[in-house]
Each structure stands twice: as structure tokens, then as C-alpha cells.
Ligand SMILES: Cc1ncc(COP(=O)(O)OP(=O)(O)O)c(N)n1
């Protein structure tokens with residue numbers, strides 16, 4: 077059977093070959109392909125961008141050189157589609173990558189066409205000189221990429237009808253000067269706005285993960301401006317004649333809270349990035365592509381920052397989270413839930429694995445009533461549909477369940493989505509995916525859920541999350557009155573427990589014991 081590469085994938089391989097040539101490498105390998113994949117306006121580039129990975133970062137890390145603009149590859153002529161076996165023959169060092177790409181493409185398209193996103197998947201699934209670096213970037217993995225293109229596969233791109241002919245208008249010297257002035261002003265706006273947001277992330281939120289993302293956006297700005305030319309920008313600068321400096325809107329002075337201030341600056345930087353992208357196209361396609369990447373990264377950042385701030389407010393009183401399961405409770409989960417609510421629990425999860433949907437619905441409605449009366453938050457485990465049906469405040473999903481984006485479509489923007497995480501990469505990704513809180517574990521051995529020895533994340537994972545993530549998170553797994561102090565010492569400020577309360581003869585007493593430890 078023939079396995080063809082799409083035009084985008086073929087161009088990426090051609091560019092990888094040129095990069096390897098320009099970098100004086102002996103063979104075209106995964107580093108060159110990764111850099112090439114980040115270059116195109118392709119699916120792979122979009123995915124890399126969504127994970128905050130820009131081409132310039134790859135080039136810098138692997139000391140690679142882009143070919144000159146005149147460099148051409150026969151693979152750029154896409155009239156003759158490349159067959160997989162030909163690609164393997166031409167790029168022996170990419171054999172495994174190409175085979176992995178084929179395997180993934182075979183699952184999603186018929187006839188099989190290997191696109192740039194499949195090549196990226198192949199790079200992520202294959203050991204090579206790129207592996208350590210990609211691991212150190214944290215947020216990107218084969219799993220996270222698979223989730224992205226699963227959702228992309230649902231949308232079939234249609235050709236867009238246009239009823240006019242494209243034409244290019246030659247730029248005059250004064251057009252160019254005005255373009256440079258616009259870029260200069262927008263770049264300054266972007267730089268200043270980024271600085272304000274960064275200061276908020278560092279000094280108010282104190283979030284190392286999001287601060288890192290923001291910093292990499294600032295570096296991207298510097299890279300993009302190198303393509304535009306710093307001298308041309310300075311030469312075009314003319315502050316005295318800039319009518320904009322005299323205009324200030326009343327809203328500029330209207331910042332009722334820190335949150336408003338950050339929101340306003342996040343909007344400001346996105347707008348500036350859009351101006352840079354549009355005007356940048358007139359000067360340098362490379363710069364425009366980086367500005368576009370920055371704009372997307374800023375959307376993700378905005379979502380994560382605002383979710384973090386609002387979840388911190390909404391979960392302010394929630395130090396102790398009860399996961400209630402009928403089969404763990406001495407006297408049924410009803411009494412355990414009511415007693416622990418009376419003793420001060422502010423958030424309860426219904427975690428029933430064995431009830432029929434009908435019984436779960438009835439049980440859920442009862443627990444909804446009790447939690448509402450107590451003014452507590454109710455979360456449904458695993459089932460976004462039932463969370464909506466019983467009007468729960470949210471849903472909790474694990475790594476193998478529906479991704480946040482899909483859950484959000486079911487439960488809407490108002491409800492919490494909690495995500496279980498078992499390592500720091502998953503925790504970082506869940507923040508960017510839009511989770512409202514995280515489960516962080518397993519902290520200790522537990523009989524409530526099966527984990528292999530190797531899966532115990534332990535207190536080290538708790539410490540890692542404490543050091544860099546400020547989205548609310550709950551340490552979970554085997555926590556009891558004896559080991560809670562160690563969890564708090566490791567940096568947790570919230571914990572989730574099940575058996576220690578459910579299994580207790582007097583759930584209310586155990587709840588009070590645990591809550592008292594938070595007050596110390
Ligand atoms: C707060 C919290 N954290 C983690 C989990 C575990 O969720 P998951 O991995 O989906 O496993 P199950 O609970 O569904 O068995 C949780 N439920 N709550």
C-alpha cells in the first residue's frame with residue numbers, strides 16, 4: 077500500500093534537510109526536523125506553539141542554522157507527492173520517526189496521509205538527540221500532542237471561497253517608515269505590558285510556572301525584532317509627532333483591583349501582538365510568524381492566570397476535600413457526608429464506581445441538597461453529564477478520562493473542572509489546559525485506588541508542585557491524621573482524603589482532627 081506525505085510534511089522534510097546542510101551536520105536527524113516543523117504555518121507548528129515552543133528556541137538549543145532565503149529543495153515542489161519508503165531511504169536517521177508517524181496517521185485518516193502533525197508525533201515518540209531537551213520543556217509530550225490532534229481531527233477544513241483576486245501593492249518609502257513606526261510603538265506597548273504581567277506573576281501570584289512562560293514570550297519578542305531590524309525601528313521613531321501619546325482614555329486610569337489591572341494588561345499585550353503580526357507581515361514573514369506564536373501563547377497565559385486568580389478565591393476556604401464512596405463508609409456515605417459537613421468540610425466529591433446511573437442520579441441529588449444547605453461545594457467524579465444533571469459545582473477527571481476542553485463543553489464555564497496529576501509535567505499541562513484545580517498524588521500508599529509501586533509520586537511531587545504552581549491543588553492518597561503534618565510541611569495547603577474519614581467510626585471527629593491541624 078502507498079503511504080503518501082502531505083505537502084506540508086514534505087516541505088518540512090525538505091527544510092529539515094536544508095537546516096542540516098546549513099548546520100554542517102552529517103545526517104538529517106530529529107533536531108533538524110523539529111526545527112523545520114516549527115517553521116511552517118502547519119499543524120505541527122500550531123501544536124508546538126500551543127506548547128510554547130518556538131523555532132528560535134530549537135535553533136538556539138541545538139545550535140542550528142537556518143538556510144539562506146534563496147535555498148530551495150526539490151521536496152518543496154509538491155506536484156510529485158513523496159512516498160514514505162522514499163522518505164525513509166532519503167532520511168535514514170529519521171526511519172523510526174517516520175514509522176511512528178505512519179502508525180499514528182493510520183489511526184486517523186484513510187487513505188493514509190502523513191501530515192506534519194504526525195511527523196511531530198513521531199519525533200516525540202522516538203528517542204534521539206532531541207529527547208532530553210523536549211523533556212526539559214515540560215509541557216509537551218506525545219500524550220498532550222495526541223489530545224490536540226484528536227480534537228483537530230473533528231474539524232474538516234473546507235477551502236475558502238474568495239471572490240476577488242489577490243494583488244500586491246508596492247510599498248513606498250514613506251509606507252515603510254510608517255510601518256516601522258507602528259511596529260516600534262506596538263513593540264513598546266507589548267514590552268511594557270509584558271513587564272506589568274510578569275511583575276504580577278512574580279510578586280503577587282508568585283507562580284514560577286506561569287512566570288517562566290511569560291519570560292519566554294518576552295524572549296520571543298526580542299527574537300522577532302531581530303528579523304525586523306532594531307536600527308530601522310529606532311530610525312523611524314518620532315514620539316513628538318505621535319498623536320497617540322497625547323491621547324489617554326479614562327479607562328486607562330480605571331483599575332479598581334489588581335485583577336482588573338492584570339486583565340487590562342493581558343488584553344493590551346494581545347492587541348499589541350496582533351498589530352505586530354499584521355504590520356510585521358509587511359517586513360518579515362519570520363517575525364510575523366513569531367508574533368503570531370506569541371499571540372496564541374498570550375491567550376493561553378491569560379486563561380491560566382485568570383483561572384488561577386478566580387479559583388484561589390472560589391476555593392479559599394477549602395483546605396479539606398472529602399471523596400465519599402459508599403463502599404468505604406462504616407455507616408453508609410450519607411452519614412459520613414453529613415457529619416463531615418457539620419464538622420466543617422467545605423468541598424465534597426461523589427466518587428461512586430459501582431452505582432447504576434439511575435442510583436447515582438438519585439444519590440447525587442440527595443448529596444446536592446445536603447451540600448447546598450451546608451454552603452459547600454459539590455463535585456461529581458468522572459461524569460461531566462451527571463455533574464450537570466444534579467447541578468453539581470464541578471466534575472473531577474483523571475488523566476485517562478475526557479480532556480478539559482471536552483469536559484468544558486459539557487459542564488460550561490461556571491463549573492469547576494478538577495484534574496488528577498501524577499507528575500510535574502501533567503500538573504504544568506493541566507494548568508495550561510484550563511483546569512480549575514488539581515489533584516496531586518498519590519502521596520502515600522492507599523488501598524482506595526490501585527497504583528503500582530512505581531506510580532507513587534510521593535512527597536517529592538508535592539514539593540515540586542508547591543514550588544511552582546499556584547492554581548489551587550489538593551495533595552491526595554493515603555493521607556491521615558498521622559502523616560498530614562508531613563504533607564503540610566512539604567508545601568501543601570489543601571488535601572483530599574477518602575478512607576480516613578469514610579472508614580472512621582465517627583467521621584465528624586476525624587474531620588475535626590484533620591481541620592485542627594490546618595489551624596496550627
Ligand atoms: C481531588 C481528586 N484527586 C484525584 C482524584 C483521582 O481521579 P482519577 O485519577 O480519575 O481516579 P478515580 O478517582 O476516578 O478513581 C480524584 N478523584 N479526586
Ligand SMILES: Cc1nc(C(=O)O)sc1CCOP(=O)(O)O
Nearest residue numbers: 517518522524553554573574575
Ligand atoms: C482516588 C485517589 N486518587 C489518587 C491520586 O493520586 O490521583 S489517590 C486516591 C485515593 C484517595 O483515597 P485515600 O484518602 O483513602 O487514600
Ligand SMILES: [Mg+2]
Nearest residue numbers: 458473474477
Ligand atoms: Mg476518574
